[in-house]
Amino acid sequence: MGFFDSLIRKNFEPLENLSGIVTDMHSHLIPGIDDGSKTIEESIDLVNKLIELGYKKIITTPHIMSDYYRNTEAGILAGLDTLRKALDEANIQIDISAAAEYYADFDFTQKIQKDKLLTFGNKYLLFEISYFSPPDSVEEIIFNIQTNGYKPVLAHPERYIYWHNKFEIYEKLKDRNVYFQLNINSLCGHYSLPVMKIAEKMIKNKMFEFVGSDTHNSNHILLIRESMKNPNLRKLVESGILINPDL
Numbered sequence: 451m452g453f454f455d456s457l458i459r460k461n462f463e464p465l466e467n468l469s470g471i472v473t474d475m476h477s478h479l480i481p482g483i484d485d486g487s488k489t490i491e492e493s494i495d496l497v498n499k500l501i502e503l504g505y506k507k508i509i510t511t512p513h514i515m516s517d518y519y520r521n522t523e524a525g526i527l528a529g530l531d532t533l534r535k536a537l538d539e540a541n542i543q544i545d546i547s548a549a550a551e552y553y554a555d556f557d558f559t560q561k562i563q564k565d566k567l568l569t570f571g572n573k574y575l576l577f578e579i580s581y582f583s584p585p586d587s588v589e590e591i592i593f594n595i596q597t598n599g600y601k602p603v604l605a606h607p608e609r610y611i612y613w614h615n616k617f618e619i620y621e622k623l624k625d626r627n628v629y630f631q632l633n634i635n636s637l638c639g640h641y642s643l644p645v646m647k648i649a650e651k652m653i654k655n656k657m658f659e660f661v662g663s664d665t666h667n668s669n670h671i672l673l674i675r676e677s678m679k680n681p682n683l684r685k686l687v688e689s690g691i692l693i694n695p696d697l
């Protein structure tokens with residue numbers, strides 16, 4: 451086998467681990483405050499599993515959503531403190547911090563003007579929108595985030611199926627400097643086949659600056675191992691466009 455053959459073959463080999471991503475910036479590991487980890491024991495187990503996958507740093511992002519998860523910034527930081535202490539006692543060494551996954555609802559619009567929101571890296575703000583219907587004005591959400599001094603990172607854009615046949619909306623968001631974060635598990639068809647296909651198209655179009663595990667439970671870790679078999683994940687991790695390693 452010649453040099454180029456082996457190079458081509460290597461590009462299709464599954465990733466052995468996720469050490470090339472370095473930092474996971476989307477997960478639900480603070481126990482009992484959202485639909486993620488339920489107990490401190492489960493949180494410790496999930497952190498251990500993320501370390502086994504190769505991550506060196508974790509930024510966990512509980513939901514803040516007024517209809518379901520009425521979390522506050524202070525509450526999240528208190529939960530982080532508890533988790534750090536438990537990890538310390540269990541002798542687990544990992545750089546762990548917290549931000550939030552903000553749901554872009556009415557309260558969010560009010561909050562962004564008066565509170566200091568939880569961000570990661572250089573003012574990156576992770577936000578999500580409805581899975582069922584498009585927001586009235588996504589432009590207004592973006593404008594609001596940016597004019598208040600934050601950099602918008604749209605969580606799992608591939609999961610908003612109402613935009614699948616309106617790819618120009620994704621392109622418009624990129625033109626407006628919206629960062630996109632892929633969920634790794636979109637690449638094993640966990641959500642649906644169309645979600646996987648659109649995620650692969652976005653990878654080809656170099657639209658993701660961030661990739662996240664969105665870990666809620668240990669089943670997600672098993673699915674990540676499935677997703678690692680998708681050559682598009684290697685392509686993304688080796689593209690050099692991800693910001694995760696610099697966080």
Ligand SMILES: [Fe+2]
Binds near residue numbers: 478
């Ligand atoms: Fe999430």
